Amino acid sequence: MTKTPKMSESTTTSLAPMLSVRNGAVAVDFYKAAFGADELFHLDGDDGGVVAEFQIGASHFWIADESPTHLNFSPESLGGSSARMVLVVDDPDAVFNRAVAAGAVSIAPVLDQSYGWRVGRVVDPFGHHWEIGKPLSQ
Amino acid sequence: MTKTPKMSESTTTSLAPMLSVRNGAVAVDFYKAAFGADELFHLDGDDGGVVAEFQIGASHFWIADESPTHLNFSPESLGGSSARMVLVVDDPDAVFNRAVAAGAVSIAPVLDQSYGWRVGRVVDPFGHHWEIGKPLSQ
Numbered sequence: 001m002t003k004t005p006k007m008s009e010s011t012t013t014s015l016a017p018m019l020s021v022r023n024g025a026v027a028v029d030f031y032k033a034a035f036g037a038d039e040l041f042h043l044d045g046d047d048g049g050v051v052a053e054f055q056i057g058a059s060h061f062w063i064a065d066e067s068p069t070h071l072n073f074s075p076e077s078l079g080g081s082s083a084r085m086v087l088v089v090d091d092p093d094a095v096f097n098r099a100v101a102a103g104a105v106s107i108a109p110v111l112d113q114s115y116g117w118r119v120g121r122v123v124d125p126f127g128h129h130w131e132i133g134k135p136l137s138q
Numbered sequence: 139m140t141k142t143p144k145m146s147e148s149t150t151t152s153l154a155p156m157l158s159v160r161n162g163a164v165a166v167d168f169y170k171a172a173f174g175a176d177e178l179f180h181l182d183g184d185d186g187g188v189v190a191e192f193q194i195g196a197s198h199f200w201i202a203d204e205s206p207t208h209l210n211f212s213p214e215s216l217g218g219s220s221a222r223m224v225l226v227v228d229d230p231d232a233v234f235n236r237a238v239a240a241g242a243v244s245i246a247p248v249l250d251q252s253y254g255w256r257v258g259r260v261v262d263p264f265g266h267h268w269e270i271g272k273p274l275s276q
Binding site: 012013014015016017018019020056057058059060061062068071072073074075077078079080081082083084085086087088089090107123127128129131134 | 150151152153154155156157158194195196197198199200206209210211212213215216217218219220221222223224225226227228245261265266267269272
């Protein structure tokens with residue numbers, strides 16, 4: 001097997017989640033409104049599906065219409081989500097409120113937690129969960 | 139509503155996925171072996187559950203044992219995953235092979251794609267899907 005450099009030492013290596021959704025076109029507008037995400041890339045497929053890449057801070061994420069035949073399932077199809085997004089921001093209360101105003105639903109309000117974070121949790125209209133918080137030391 | 143600074147302009151804002159898994163302790167070893175991920179944080183809960191944070195390149199991700207009562211479901215519980223990880227690396231072939239050697243299963247081999255990427259896809263032993271690729275221009 002080819003020797004692989006330790007990826008944590010690579011400057012080009014990056015990881016971004018790709019969230020499967022129903023109605024990607026609507027989801028694009030939601031993620032812009034809820035989180036002020038910059039849309040870096042947008043592809044409208046022939047089948048009406050959307051693939052879009054967003055930037056929040058220095059981090060990227062993607063959304064794409066689900067395609068069960070390709071094993072890409074929305075939380076709505078699965079009845080839950082297998083990953084949640086951990087969003088660290090300067091002002092969790094403001095970002096939480098903005099997400100709720102855009103259509104997300106509170107799962108847990110923003111509170112100081114015993115493990116040293118101020119954090120809340122929402123589920124977005126597409127079934128993806130977001131923990132919105134910051135370390136209490138900040 | 140409080141005015142929220144555009145988060146894409148914030149230097150402290152970051153996003154990282156938290157993958158729900160069964161048997162987190164085993165998963166920690168897999169992600170180290172498969173992707174050479176650095177473990178930055180590890181918490182063993184009283185219930186045997188694990189929460190761990192990893193770094194790959196400049197990106198972070200988390201894993202945690204599932205907790206359906208907290209709406210955190212593993213792909214095994216859901217029968218699929220609602221998000222896939224897009225991993226960009228210098229050498230997709232080598233990283234793909236390393237992941238398979240560590241126990242991941244090939245879903246699509248690493249090939250040049252018409253949309254300008256060289257990319258393959260695996261599913262890991264915990265049901266999370268990883269696209270491993272790079273832009274062909276690199």
